[in-house]
Amino acid sequence: MSRASVELDFFGMEKRISANSRFPKFLHRQRSFRDIQSAISKINPQLLKSVIASGSANQQTPENGHQLDSKKSFSVPSTPKEELNPFPPLPVYSPLQRPALENPPQTAPLTIFYNGTVAVFDVPRDKAETILKLAQNGISKFVESTNQKQLLGTLDGDLPIARRKSLQMFLEKRKERLTSVSPYACKSVCRL
Amino acid sequence: MEEENQNSKSNRTNCSSSMSDVVLGCVMPYIHDPRDRDAVSLVCRRWYELDALTRKHITIAFCYTTSPDRLRRRFKHLESLKLKGKPRAAMFNLIPEDWGGFVTPWVNEIAESFNCLKSLHFRRMIVTDSDLEVLAKSRGRVLQVFKLDKCSGFSTDGLLHVGRLCRQLRTLFLEESSILEKDGYWLHELALNNTVLETLNLYMTDLNKVRFEDLELIAKNCRNLVSVKISDCEILDLVRFFHTAAALEEFCGGSFNDMPDKYSAVTFPQKLCRLGLTYMGKNEMPIVFPFASLLKKLDLLYALLDTEDHCLLIQKCFNLEVLETRNVIGDRGLEVLASSCRRLKRLRIELGADAQGMEDEEGVVSQRGLIALAQGCLELEYMAVYVSDITNVALEHIGAHLRNLNDFRLVLLDREERITDLPLDNGVRSLLRQCKKLRRFALYLRPGGLTDVGLGYIGQYSINVRWMLLRYVGESDEGLLEFSKGCPSLQKLEMRGCCFTESALARAVMQLTSLRYLWVQGYRASSSNPGRDLSAMVRPFWNIELIPPRKVVVVNQVGEDVVVEQPAHILAYYSLAGPRTDFPNSVVPLDLVGLVAT
Numbered sequence: 001m002s003r004a005s006v007e008l009d010f011f012g013m014e015k016r017i018s019a020n021s022r023f024p025k026f027l028h029r030q031r032s033f034r035d036i037q038s039a040i041s042k043i044n045p046q047l048l049k050s051v052i053a054s055g056s057a058n059q060q061t062p063e064n065g066h067q068l069d070s071k072k073s074f075s076v077p078s079t080p081k082e083e084l085n086p087f088p089p090l091p092v093y094s095p096l097q098r099p100a101l102e103n104p105p106q107t108a109p110l111t112i113f114y115n116g117t118v119a120v121f122d123v124p125r126d127k128a129e130t131i132l133k134l135a136q137n138g139i140s141k142f143v144e145s146t147n148q149k150q151l152l153g154t155l156d157g158d159l160p161i162a163r164r165k166s167l168q169m170f171l172e173k174r175k176e177r178l179t180s181v182s183p184y185a186c187k188s189v190c191r192l
Numbered sequence: 193m194e195e196e197n198q199n200s201k202s203n204r205t206n207c208s209s210s211m212s213d214v215v216l217g218c219v220m221p222y223i224h225d226p227r228d229r230d231a232v233s234l235v236c237r238r239w240y241e242l243d244a245l246t247r248k249h250i251t252i253a254f255c256y257t258t259s260p261d262r263l264r265r266r267f268k269h270l271e272s273l274k275l276k277g278k279p280r281a282a283m284f285n286l287i288p289e290d291w292g293g294f295v296t297p298w299v300n301e302i303a304e305s306f307n308c309l310k311s312l313h314f315r316r317m318i319v320t321d322s323d324l325e326v327l328a329k330s331r332g333r334v335l336q337v338f339k340l341d342k343c344s345g346f347s348t349d350g351l352l353h354v355g356r357l358c359r360q361l362r363t364l365f366l367e368e369s370s371i372l373e374k375d376g377y378w379l380h381e382l383a384l385n386n387t388v389l390e391t392l393n394l395y396m397t398d399l400n401k402v403r404f405e406d407l408e409l410i411a412k413n414c415r416n417l418v419s420v421k422i423s424d425c426e427i428l429d430l431v432r433f434f435h436t437a438a439a440l441e442e443f444c445g446g447s448f449n450d451m452p453d454k455y456s457a458v459t460f461p462q463k464l465c466r467l468g469l470t471y472m473g474k475n476e477m478p479i480v481f482p483f484a485s486l487l488k489k490l491d492l493l494y495a496l497l498d499t500e501d502h503c504l505l506i507q508k509c510f511n512l513e514v515l516e517t518r519n520v521i522g523d524r525g526l527e528v529l530a531s532s533c534r535r536l537k538r539l540r541i542e543l544g545a546d547a548q549g550m551e552d553e554e555g556v557v558s559q560r561g562l563i564a565l566a567q568g569c570l571e572l573e574y575m576a577v578y579v580s581d582i583t584n585v586a587l588e589h590i591g592a593h594l595r596n597l598n599d600f601r602l603v604l605l606d607r608e609e610r611i612t613d614l615p616l617d618n619g620v621r622s623l624l625r626q627c628k629k630l631r632r633f634a635l636y637l638r639p640g641g642l643t644d645v646g647l648g649y650i651g652q653y654s655i656n657v658r659w660m661l662l663r664y665v666g667e668s669d670e671g672l673l674e675f676s677k678g679c680p681s682l683q684k685l686e687m688r689g690c691c692f693t694e695s696a697l698a699r700a701v702m703q704l705t706s707l708r709y710l711w712v713q714g715y716r717a718s719s720s721n722p723g724r725d726l727s728a729m730v731r732p733f734w735n736i737e738l739i740p741p742r743k744v745v746v747v748n749q750v751g752e753d754v755v756v757e758q759p760a761h762i763l764a765y766y767s768l769a770g771p772r773t774d775f776p777n778s779v780v781p782l783d784l785v786g787l788v789a790t
Binding site: 159160161162163164165166167168169170171174177 | 281283284285286368396398470471493494496518542543544545603605606636663688689713714759
């Protein structure tokens with residue numbers, strides 16, 4: 001098993017953010033902890049999955065400010081331990097409410113301990129369950145599919161099942177009908 | 193007669209048949225199948241000429257494979273023409289709007305030379321108001337069938353010419369076309385000038401300014417009116433129309449905007465057996481019950497019914513032959529369908545909404561529904577389904593029972609993380625082996641859905657399949673190459689999300705003996721020089737085009753506008769007309785000859 005890491009660069013040590021990085025410059029040291037928290041909570045769990053997978057695949061030693069190969073990484077300074085800290089076997093989900101945090105309702109902090117590093121994310125419940133399920137059900141299988149996805153490049157995200165134009169139009173019109181104030185608003189349009 | 197025989201015999205140098213031209217001329221008109229006609233025309237020069245003189249209908253499956261000029265030179269006396277333009281993917285918003293498929297050169301040739309043309313069908317092409325004017329003025333007097341099928345680029349001004357001048361029109365078909373609507377006068381013109389209309393189709397065109405009074409007038413004047421499909425128009429406004437159109441057998445469209453109990457007063461024409469009412473909900477559904485048992489075709493694609501409603505309605509339609517609906521029908525609905533509608537021939541299940549709360553949670557289709565269907569509806573010929581889950585056993589059942597299937601399309605949704613039973617190698621093999629009549633086949637999966645072995649099975653067992661659409665099949669180039677050793681009848685191949693390299697694609701093309709058209713989106717492009725490795729398929733008469741990656745705005749699952757980067761497309765096809773000369777900026781012809789030379 002590799003010594004992988006998921007790290008957060010709280011102190012903005014990592015200046016060499018690659019040009020293609022999708023992350024905003026929230027790693028600037030003047031930013032408050034709270035800002036970092038809320039920014040991290042906006043990270044797509046999909047991204048998180050690939051970070052975990054790429055972490056275990058890349059086998060890099062976590063060092064201060066060391067940029068992992070994958071663009072989708074963040075780093076935090078910490079002392080790596082010799083032993084591995086596995087993920088908690090049970091989905092212990094702690095509904096700690098931190099006061100005065102500008103979190104949107106229904107999200108809570110998800111803390112991940114891994115190989116002597118700590119990462120805290122603010123995610124809604126269903127996303128947290130997804131992440132934990134993934135961790136439980138087999139990273140190795142997941143790594144394979146992630147690698148395959150990386151092979152396919154950005155194919156996966158860019159080739160969702162395309163919907164027929166006519167159905168797309170209908171579904172949008174239906175949404176308008178359901179959300180319009182007066183359900184009989186269309187009446188005037190159809191009659192002349 | 194004897195003399196004539198002698199003369200014609202001496203004229204024919206290659207033909208060994210002793211049949212005279214007169215006899216042949218009598219027999220020829222009874223040969224309709226295009227493949228038979230194709231065979232006839234290859235026998236000898238004389239037979240070629242006779243075929244050219246007597247062939248009534250031509251379908252040009254892709255408009256850039258030939259030119260208007262060539263068509264005129266061979267089939268001057270053509271009575272019916274069908275032309276197709278944009279790749280199928282255009283129906284799914286994957287092709288740039290201005291991609292091509294312009295009818296103008298064809299319309300100009302038709303106006304000039306095709307004096308016998310009575311029926312014209314343009315599908316997925318770009319039509320302008322000026323084209324419509326030219327057509328109406330030159331052929332309006334004789335045109336009987338006119339179909340603008342999923343076309344775009346014109347407005348109701350162009351339709352005005354059609355309404356005014358095409359007075360012999362039996363069929364006017366505009367379904368799913370993108371039309372700029374300025375007013376409804378064109379339909380009024382049609383109502384005033386036509387007494388022979390049988391089919392009027394404005395389905396899914398968003399033409400809402402048409403007046404129901406004009407529909408009534410058409411119903412009054414055209415006693416043979418048999419099929420009418422319109423856009424949104426309040427059903428209560430159509431009561432008089434339904435009374436007048438006594439011969440009506442098919443109606444689709446309309447909308448329900450008033451209180452449900454008001455609709456109990458609506459009565460439909462007696463012969464109505466094909467129906468699709470837009471926005472029909474559970475409260476309005478009962479108006480169909482009195483004649484549900486007469487229904488042969490039911491379109492619920494644009495209705496507002498949940499799973500339970502589907503079960504209630506379908507149970508009463510035991511003569512149903514065609515059903516189109518969304519996956520809200522669910523496995524339970526399919527079970528009801530299987531037990532109630534034994535005569536079902538065509539089933540299409542489209543994808544409803546993904547977003548939470550927009551569709552019935554019960555509305556998922558899986559192996560359970562498919563197995564029930566296979567056991568109950570043995571006469572099925574066409575089946576297209578979006579499933580959330582699937583097993584090999586389900587496909588084996590389809591293979592075992594549905595021996596009449598000629599068109600099968602399966603899309604595996606990305607919703608569920610885990611699919612019960614992947615890969616589908618064995619199920620696919622079983623299906624293809626047993627459904628020997630299969631001509632069209634689509635398999636839309638996810639990574640891991642079909643191994644290289646499974647892809648090889650498709651090649652091996654799809655003996656009669658002429659068209660295929662594949663997504664996420666196979667694991668590597670090996671699979672594709674194995675696949676391309678088979679598929680002896682495959683003429684048209686469409687693929688999305690392949691893991692195959694350009695050079696494998698090119699080699700596969702060279703191995704597929706019947707292939708005349710290839711469309712691919714999502715493949716492993718050469719990192720250094722995209723397109724370069726396609727050089728293996730450079731050959732005479734084979735055009736290769738690229739639609740480069742582009743950014744498009746799409747509506748995502750939550751209904752927001754998102755910018756998505758769409759990967760490149762490869763389009764390759766045989767053509768007698770040379771490379772295209774009407775490219776918009778969004779399309780790039782691949783100059784591989786140049787690439788190879790450097």
